[in-house]
């Protein structure tokens with residue numbers, strides 16, 4: 282029985298956070314279904330991780346290259362479900378220079394000790410400059426070196442956010458930022474890398490992937506772009522969009538100020554939904570409240586390798602990708618039966 286897995290100590294602790302046994306089991310059942318893990322395996326894995334003494338907990342090392350810290354902020358804003366926050370609180374995040382209290386030599390000592398010990402999950406936020414190492418130095422070394430040395434001793438590497446996965450915005454800058462896989466391939470470091478792209482990282486995607494690695498000890502199934510298949514790669518934004526009926530009817534928004542056009546298709550304003558294979562239309566953002574297309578913004582394919590240089594300018598259909606999408610429309614490739 283999965284109820285028996287939860288000790289009184291753990292249940293008491295959850296109660297302090299206002300989480301009942303029922304809530305916890307419900308959360309485990311839902312999350313296990315999304316992750317494709319058996320409910321029993323998930324519940325016992327999480328209970329085990331939560332009950333371990335601090336010294337035995339799986340360590341998480343979070344390093345940051347060319348980034349805006351938006352991915353860290355996205356994660357720290359998570360408040361629902363509280364259970365996910367509790368699990369993350371209890372995982373040992375040893376080093377994250379944006380949110381850790383320690384600084385200077387003390388912080389570097391934590392980093393060095395953790396790397397020496399090995400066996401941690403490495404989370405990487407931000408791109409690595411490929412034009413010249415001096416574009417990003419920290420802790421007395423180039424970021425590239427920090428990434429290489431910390432990846433070597435890790436069990437798995439999670440590249441969070443578009444910058445870390447494929448270069449993102451820094452790829453369009455003089456530093457020519459590149460993603461984690463590219464850095465590790467160049468250095469011939471063979472580690473499993475999970476690209477949890479989008480700008481910023483979606484907290485559900487990150488928490489789900491961490492939980493998967495924690496419970497199973499391996500990385501989840503990936504799509505052709507190295508992203509967790511449970512969240513990416515299946516259905517295009519375009520096929521699930523609530524503006525889709527207007528696309529099919531040939532109604533394309535041209536004037537933002539015309540109330541009649543409010544819900545029309547945004548393709549001609551530069552929407553990249555047809556090449557975006559992410560679950561935003563069903564998962565949405567900000568704890569399920571809304572997401573780009575439902576609040577009048579365009580999809581900029583922020584989780585795809587083409588983001589950012591090939592999707593700009595953002596609010597017209599002039600980018601390389603928009604031109605490709607318009608050509609696909611002309612060829613009739615964006616209609617339901619063809620997609």
Ligand code: SF4
Nearest residue numbers: 351442443444480481
């Ligand atoms: S992916 Fe976006 S939010 Fe995350 S660090 Fe890069 S620019 Fe910032």
Ligand code: SF4
Nearest residue numbers: 519522546547552554
């Ligand atoms: S082009 Fe964009 S706005 Fe139009 S239906 Fe497709 S995803 Fe929705």
Ligand code: SF4
Nearest residue numbers: 561573580581582583
């Ligand atoms: S709708 Fe598009 S741009 Fe917005 S978060 Fe999702 S993938 Fe990124």
